[in-house]
Amino acid sequence: ADDMREFSTSGGRVVASTSHTARLKELFSEQNLTASFPADIPKLPESETITMLKPGRENIGEGFVLxxxxxxxxxxxxxxxxGMTKRRRSARRHNSQREAFFEEISTGDYVVHVEHGIARFMGTGRKGSDEKKKEDPDNPEYLILEYSQGDRLYVPLEHLDRVAPYVAPMERSPSLTRLGTQEWSRVKERVERSTREMAADLLALYAERELVEGYAMGPDTRWQHELEESFPYEETEDQISTLSEIKDDMESKHPMDRLVCGxxxxxKTEIALRAAFKAVMEGKQVAVLVPTTVLAQQHFETFSNRxxxxxxxxxxxxxFRSTAEQKRIVGDLKSGEIDICIGTHRLVQRDVNFKELGLIIIDEEQRFGVAHKERLKQMRSEVDVLTLTATPIPRTLHMSLAGVRDMSTIETAPEERLPIKTYVSEFSDDLIREAILREMxxxxxxxxxxxxxxxxxxxxxxIRTLVPEVRVGIAHGQMPEGELEKSMLAFTNGETDVLICTTIIESGLDIPNANTLIVNRSDNFGLAQLYQLRGRIGRSSRRGYSYLLIPRAKSLSEPAERRLKAMLSATELGSGFKIAMKDLEIRGAGNILGAEQSGHIHAVGFDLYTRLLATAVEDLRAQQEAEKAGKTAENTIRNKVHVDLRIPAGVPQNYVSDLTARLDFYQRLVKTDTEEELELMNNELRDRFGPLPWQASNLLYVAKLKLKSQNMGADSIIKTGEKITLQFPYEVSGMRPALTKLLGDRWTIGNKQLRTTVDDLGDEWEIKLLEDVEKLSAFQTAMNERLFDAVAAN
Structure with a gap:
């Protein structure tokens, strides 16, 4: 302000271009500076004036003097x-990524079938002994699964939803299930029982939390908007939606307990900072808990600057703080002098008390010990809690816990971020020297x-001998505090070129200029740790390179080899979410579900476990809601109908030749919930591959029939020869007059069945069948509503 005053009063002109006009006006008012605020400046302002201008799409960044x-x-x-400027970036087109079935799976990998258990995937093929049958396009294609003792199961591709890749902890391989025995049903029953208990616990915990009254914060202040505008990058869509969810939680009367996975x-740090600032604006204190001293220091600098x-x-x-400084800080926390305190486990010790704690932010909660977690539970009973984790929480688990555990995921990579190139190599002087010099x-x-x-x-x-031209620093956890801080600061400030370090750098360090990582003896690290370490590089618009070194002439153990292969394949941005990242996902699941569940996950595979958990949660919630409304739970859950019309239905190989594309199509088809989605798939197939062959038309017809019959209440629709049977789980004979009036005399009404023939339905029997199923669904829905009204009236 003094510089501006002096410059303008000595015949100069001052132009301030800022994204934060409101805050700058306040500062001008405090300093008694007078300024004009035009919409734009068509010509040079008058001398001895101060002009303030809001920048357009491009910010000038740094100023200058003429x-x-x-x-x-x-x-x-x-x-x-x-002290900082917002860098606006042009929106980049994102390729829509679809969950492609068996994208990560190759022949010989383990899969799990819902009804038959764990098998090996042997590829796809057709039934039949002679070559002619195998090449016949009318002969349907199957997934071939091999079970214990060489037994094979042929799974029709339209039943793809019953098969999932087997993902479980990597240390031991699963044993194949024996077909034709009770082994699998016993295992599955045990796991189902466990997921039902877990679902009940989760829902009880959620209901308990809803009863606790917390502090409802007010809407965003003007300063909150200004802080958010001063973020030097464009926010991603995921960041915006996550922040919105956090603010809604903070403004509600229940204490927040949200997990942010990114x-x-x-x-994630920016999101934490904005949440912290919101709490401070309400006169509350914020505790930010991080796993390492180095990260605490870095967060301190980020929060202080912003x-x-x-x-x-x-x-x-x-x-990093002396005993005297620690004592002063503890005193200031108690008196309310400090608004935001960032710390390691030192922050949860008994002598630390807050005057008005409003928000606790926990970075990587799984890295804290049991005693610390207990202390956290005591601290967090009525305050808002925000937990951050970089360990991927798989989408399936996220879905199964939706509404039970408040969770937000950030899956969008920041603009201009490039995937990291990863190489696995034997330890080599030439490679190390070349990698270092290339970065220099x-x-x-x-x-x-x-x-x-x-x-x-x-x-x-x-390293000094190998590459004498570089400056080398050292950092490890056993160094004296002052030395470690000095070493990290020197590296952060660019005073050293190569940092020889231990895994102390693993958590959250953000040095955008460090973009090469060389890991010695990478075979000794777990997959999650390697992934986390690799996240230290490639954090700017430059490409990062990671070199995973293994000893010469040493055979790797099988788990180590699989881990390194997984790292090589995890090159895409956000692949921590995408890869069935083997033990990473399991670790992510363990953090949320608890260690005792890992045995069950190993028994049935991760995918099936989360499906069973999701079903248990849905059933229990439907039951609770139905009890509230006086309904029966059975009638609130949509029925999956088994349809077998014995007509050739599929996507022929001569129509879609690529196996991955075919499997992808089948997978999307079994997950389709609406007729609109079916129509979109129909149009997409025509657009990409030309007019539909009759087998593909049949496949879409069967899918449509399944959708239409979901509310009908039937178990199955089976065609045997010319006969068509609708099988129900309850008696329908009591409704004979109503059903005859509805359907005419084309159908014979039995005890639990409706029967007709292709001849009775007429030439276009498929269309007539679809129409009759629609009528039955509408009839069943009307009956349910009358029943509910009668129950409610009583």
């Missing part, structure tokens, strides 16, 4: 005024991860 005689001009941007580097334009007091409590050539920095403290000095000497 000292030309008679035309002195000072232009200031957000960088000079607030891949490494997807902007809130520097506002009267917010941010502190950090960790071993683009003025970047390198992490060299050597997870052995006893000889880390030797490794740093080795």
């Amino acid at each position: 000292n030309q005689r008679g035309n002195r001009l000072m232009v200031l941007g957000d960088t000079e005024i607030f 891949d490494v580097g997807y902007g 809130t520097s334009a506002f009267p917010v007091n941010v502190e950090v409590l960790s071993r 050539d683009r003025d970047g920095q390198v992490y060299f991860l050597h997870n052995r403290v006893y000889n880390i000095e030797y490794m740093s000497e080795y």
Whole structure:
């Protein structure tokens, strides 16, 4: 402000271009500065004036000074005024990614069939011994599954929803199920019982939380809007929706308990910062709990920089602080002097008390011990809690827990982020030197991860000798606090080129200039850890390179080899969510469900486990809602009808030749819930592959019949020869007069069956069958409504 005043009063012109006009007006008013606020500046302003301008799509970034005689001009941007500027990025087209069945699965991998158990996937094929039958396009295609003792099961492709890739902890392989025995039904029954108990516990916990009264925060303040505008990047859609969910929680009268899952580097810190600022604006204190000292320091710097334009007091409590400083901070927390305190487990010790705690933010909760978690439970009973995790929570689990556990996922990669290139190689002097020099050539920095403290000095000497032209630093957890802080700061500030470090860098470090990671003895790391470590690089618009080194002439153990293969395949952005990331997903599930569930997950595979859990939660919730409304739960759940018309139905190989595309189509078909979706698939097939062959038309017809018959109450629609039978789980003979009036004399009404023939239905029997099924569904719906009204009246 003094510079602006001095420059303008000595014959100069000052133009301030800012995204935060409201905040700047306040600052001008505080400093008694007078400024004009035109919509734009068509010509140079008068001398000795200050003009404020809101930038258009492109921000000027950094300002400049022109000292030309008679035309002195000072232009200031957000960088000079607030210390940072918003970088707007052009929207990038995103490829729509579809969940492709068996995308990660190849012949020989394990799969699980809902009714028959664990098998090996042997590919696809047709039944028949001679080549002619196998190549006949009318002969349907099957998935071939191999069970114990070489037994084979042929699964029609339209039953693809009954088969899922088997994902479970990697250390041991599953045993194949024996066909024709009770083995699988016993295992499945045990797991179903466990998921029902778990669903009951989860719903009880959720109901309990709904009863607790918390503090309802007010709507966003003007300062909140200004802080959010000062974010130097464009927010992703996921960030915006997650933030909206968090604010809704904070403004409700129930305490928030939300989990935010986002891949490494997807902007969770910014979300935490905005939530913290909202709490501070309500006069509340915020505790931010992080797993490592280094991360605490980095969060402290981020929070301090972002809130520097506002009267917010941010502190950090960790071993980087002296005993005297820690004592002062603990005192200030108690008196309410500190608004936001970032700390490690030191923050949950008994001597730490807050005057007005309103929000706890926990980064990677699974990394804290049992005692710390217990203390957290005591602290969090009536305050808002926001938990952040980079361990992927699989979509299936997310869906099954929707409405039981408040969860938000951030799956959109920030704009301009590039996938990381990963290489697995034997330890080699040439490779290490080349990787380091390649990063130096683009003025970047390198992490060299050597997870052995006893000889880390030797490794740093080795790097200095191998690449004498680089500056080398060391960082590990056993260093004295001052030394570690100094070493990390030197690397952050670009004073060292290569950081020889242990896994202390694993959590949340954000140094955009470090874009090469070399991991020594990568075979000793778990998959989740490798993935987390690799997330330290490639955090800007530059491509990151990770080199996973293994010892020379050493055969890897099978689990280590599988882990490294999984890392190589996990190259896409956000692949932490996408890959059936083997033990990563299991770890993500374990964090939410608890360790005791991992045995059940191993027994039936992860996919089936989450399906069973989702079913248990849905059934229990439907039952509870039905009890409230005085209905019976059976009538509230839509029925899956088995349809077998014995007509050739499928996507012929000569119509869609690519196996992945065919499997993808079948998978989408079995998940279709509406006729609109069916119509879209029909149009897509015609558009991509030409007019539909009759087999594909039959397949879409059967799918439509299944959809239409869901509310009819029948178990199955079976065609045997010329006869068509609708089988019901209850007696229909009592409704004979009403059904005869509805359907005419084409149908014979038995005890639990409706029967007709192709001849009775006439030439276009398929259309007539569809019409009759629609009539029966409407009849059943009307009957249910009358029944509910009668129950409600009593």
